[in-house]
Amino acid sequence: DVKVTQSSRYLVKRTGEKVFLECVQDMDHENMFWYRQDPGLGLRLIYFSYDVKMKEKGDIPEGYSVSREKKERFSLILESASTNQTSMYLCASARDRVTEAFFGQGTRLTVV
Amino acid sequence: RKEVEQDPGPFNVPEGATVAFNCTYSNSASQSFFWYRQDCRKEPKLLMSVYSSGNEDGRFTAQLNRASQYISLLIRDSKLSDSATYLCVVKYENNDMRFGAGTRLTVKP
Numbered sequence: 505d506v507k508v509t510q511s512s513r514y515l516v517k518r519t520g521e522k523v524f525l526e527c528v529q530d531m532d533h534e535n536m537f538w539y540r541q542d543p544g545l546g547l548r549l550i551y552f553s554y555d556v557k558m559k560e561k562g563d564i565p566e567g568y569s570v571s572r573e574k575k576e577r578f579s580l581i582l583e584s585a586s587t588n589q590t591s592m593y594l595c596a597s598a599r600d601r602v603t604e605a606f607f608g609q610g611t612r613l614t615v616v
Numbered sequence: 617r618k619e620v621e622q623d624p625g626p627f628n629v630p631e632g633a634t635v636a637f638n639c640t641y642s643n644s645a646s647q648s649f650f651w652y653r654q655d656c657r658k659e660p661k662l663l664m665s666v667y668s669s670g671n672e673d674g675r676f677t678a679q680l681n682r683a684s685q686y687i688s689l690l691i692r693d694s695k696l697s698d699s700a701t702y703l704c705v706v707k708y709e710n711n712d713m714r715f716g717a718g719t720r721l722t723v724k725p
Contacts, residue, residue, distance in 0.1 A: 535711050544624075546717030547660070547703070554711040562712075594659060601711045602648045607659035 506531045510595050510608035517615050523582040525611050527595030535598040536578035537605065538562075538570060540591040547594065553578055554601075585615045619643055620706050622716035630724055633694045637719045639704030640686045649680055650705040651689045654718065660703055663689075694723045 511526035527536065535554050539547040539562075549562030551570040559570050567589060571579045578597075582589055592612050598605040622639045629635050649666035664671065666678040666687050677690040687704055701718040708714075 535713075537713060539715070544717070547715040549712070549714060552712060560710070560712070596713070598707075598713070601707055601709060604650055604662045604665060605705075605713060607661070610659050 506533075506597070506606040508595060508597050508606050508608040510593075510611050512611050513609060515611055515613045517582075517585050517613065519586060519615055521582075521585045521615075523585050523613070523615075525580040525582075525593055525595075525613070527578045527580070527597075527608055528576055529578075529597040529606070530576065531597070531599070531606075532575065533597040533599050533606075534575075535600065535605070536572065537596040537598075538568075538578065538580045539594045539596070540564070540589075541594055541610075542591050550580065585613075587615050589613065590615045618717070619714045620704060620716040622704055622719050624717055624719060626720040626722060628722045628724060629694055631694055631696060633723075634690065634692050635694060635721060636691075637689045637702055637704075637721075638686055639688070639716050640684075641704075641706045641714075642685065643706070643708060643714075644685065645709050646682075646685075646706050647709050648707045649678075649687050650707075651676075651678055651687075652703040652705055652715075654701045654703060656700075660715075663702070691721075694721075696723050696725065699723045 595608040596605040652660040704716040
């Protein structure tokens, strides 16, 4: 079974802190994604990566950056956390552009 | 305008009912299509892929209309356990992947 693991289920951070959300997949997938999910807004794409060191902006990249130094790991970085970044963050991976994606269990981030 | 649009519902149906969800997408550079299911406080999970010729998996039927840029999901003989949010997903040639906002279904006894 594909396993996508996010480093934390719940996280509480203070405004202005630098926050790292880690995601690891164990199936040698090419593509990895970061979404945030908010009530009424669905899943919104922040960034995705189709190869090591490659990244593309999604709909809402402002205030976020990403890092993919190794194929299995895709990190989301909040440079200076703000309260409007309180959300559920979901990581996903997919073998390629055609096949289905698998999700991690999500990280519920609260910024106070 | 969102790239992938769904009726958010909610759909409240009795057990045994047939219910249909539609989803439209705006970017014609689409590669593949899926329906996902998300239970409360859980991550989305694949329900089924959607093929051009249409496909069926038990009580679930998915269809794709590329000309009109919409996909659909039909659930027959609804069960209580079908209560969830259903998300349509479009993948693109550039490896991008976009979700609809989801349609909430509640099946009642």
